[in-house]
Amino acid sequence: GAVVSQHPSWVICKSGTSVKIECRSLDFQATTMFWYRQFPKQSLMLMATSNEGSKATYEQGVEKDKFLINHASLTLSTLTVTSAHPEDSSFYICSARGTGDAEKLFFGSGTQLSVL
Amino acid sequence: GENVEQHPSTLSVQEGDSAVIKCTYSDSASNYFPWYKQELGKRPQLIIDIRSNVGEKKDQRIAVTLNKTAKHFSLHITETQPEDSAVYFCAASRPGNQFYFGTGTSLTVIP
Numbered sequence: 001g002a003v004v005s006q007h008p009s010w011v012i013c014k015s016g017t018s019v020k021i022e023c024r025s026l027d028f029q030a031t032t033m034f035w036y037r038q039f040p041k042q043s044l045m046l047m048a049t050s051n052e053g054s055k056a057t058y059e060q061g062v063e064k065d066k067f068l069i070n071h072a073s074l075t076l077s078t079l080t081v082t083s084a085h086p087e088d089s090s091f092y093i094c095s096a097r098g099t100g101d102a103e104k105l106f107f108g109s110g111t112q113l114s115v116l
Numbered sequence: 117g118e119n120v121e122q123h124p125s126t127l128s129v130q131e132g133d134s135a136v137i138k139c140t141y142s143d144s145a146s147n148y149f150p151w152y153k154q155e156l157g158k159r160p161q162l163i164i165d166i167r168s169n170v171g172e173k174k175d176q177r178i179a180v181t182l183n184k185t186a187k188h189f190s191l192h193i194t195e196t197q198p199e200d201s202a203v204y205f206c207a208a209s210r211p212g213n214q215f216y217f218g219t220g221t222s223l224t225v226i227p
Contacts, residue, residue: 043220103211105207107152
């Protein structure tokens with residue numbers, strides 16, 4: 001299957017700082033990327049849908065000013081958690097849908113964010 | 117929008133037995149149904165998928181069946197092994213749309 005790279009794998013930061021997470025499709029062009037948040041032993045909660053060259057579409061209840069998403073190219077999307085607080089601590093996963101095998105969805109390795 | 121329900125939430129089976137996980141969906145326009153396996157702290161990995169023009173698909177010990185009329189699809193794992201222990205998620209999607217995930221099934225294979 002296609003490869004989606006996500007960095008960093010884990011990050012610890014102080015409350016009030018911002019954290020950037022990168023998601024790259026390594027061997028295919030991703031017209032659409034999705035960002036999820038996952039709590040322990042729970043399903044994937046969609047935060048936003050990111051389309052290359054346009055503004056992200058956020059799910060209800062997700063603060064777009066807090067979770068900044070940029071999809072500047074067909075292979076890179078970034079999620080920036082601004083002014084992070086302890087309640088933002090979570091496992092964040094990106095996924096990418098390709099243009100070739102358009103219906104398949106591949107996931108990044110996830111980022112465990114801990115805000116102190 | 118689409119609503120995907122998944123059962124059971126937890127499942128324990130003896131090694132060598134079969135495991136079945138079921139999902140239902142609500143949107144008749146959904147036409148793509150993947151299954152993902154997620155081990156603790158790792159990414160969900162696509163293990164098998166089925167499209168709406170097919171009723172069944174098999175890949176070694178894993179099979180998926182789809183009943184479009186009833187809007188349900190199932191994952192079947194035969195001859196289970198301890199390494200099959202993980203959380204499994206079903207999903208439903210249609211072209212150009214997001215993926216809707218089930219709530220997950222935690223499978224434990226007892227040696």
